[in-house]
């Protein structure tokens with residue numbers, strides 16, 4: 001069963017085809033890793049799903065979510081879907097978290113807007129979410145501001161914010177790239193746990209096949225706008241079918257294939 005199907009997606013920007021007829025499917029409870037070098041089109045794929053492509057981008061193909069083609073959805077409907085049915089987390093948490101607003105304000109505002117909860121309900125759910133992403137003293141955390149947390153904790157809070165409205169799909173674009181290696185592992189474990197517990201369908205965008213090997217169920221590899229390989233993690237890591245994937249794997253400092 002799939003929850004999101006990208007079929008023959010093409011994106012043209014500034015007269016250049018930056019994504020060329022790619023197919024990708026996301027399933028509930030599964031992490032689909034999208035790897036590839038810088039500029040290969042990974043981020044643009046995620047942005048296409050969110051309806052956030054740069055102005056002037058032209059698209060072809062379909063992105064089916066619950067049977068609806070997101071590419072032809074009116075912007076008002078897409079705005080309602082974004083952040084509620086489809087959540088997102090970026091490398092830079094300042095994109096997801098406002099530096100001047102308290103964590104409580106940001107989490108509850110989002111829920112009151114999308115879920116129409118009253119203040120007390122939204123607060124209760126915010127504490128629940130922060131506990132779920134393992135923020136110590138969740139109650140006290142609501143009164144604090146993003147800069148009062150470490151990078152890893154901020155990313156956990158950004159994940160909580162992305163999950164506030166119970167999305168079915170989470171797009172995570174390089175969510176651990178800015179973090180120390182030890183902190184990275186914790187955030188990846190958290191993502192894996194949330195995906196399993198909540199049945200989330202996750203698209204994990206990263207240039208780092210090492211990160212991918214730690215958590216992804218399925219791995220797709222992009223190069224120059226094309227999808228060069230898709231397969232189960234173990235298969236892609238052990239027996240890459242494509243020459244380019246093999247090159248990326250050879251560049252890993254330490255190879256984990258399990």
Ligand SMILES: Nc1ncnc2c1ncn2[C@@H]1O[C@H](COP(=O)(O)OP(=O)(O)OP(=O)(O)O)[C@@H](O)[C@H]1O
Pocket residue numbers: 013014018036037038039040041042043044045054207
């Ligand atoms: N605003 C823009 N206008 C025109 N072209 C762009 C724009 N943003 C990105 N591109 C081009 O689109 C292509 C795909 O970029 P994209 O950001 O999706 O790659 P990526 O694989 O995510 O790389 P990275 O890991 O560096 O983020 C690149 O060739 C890039 O130069």
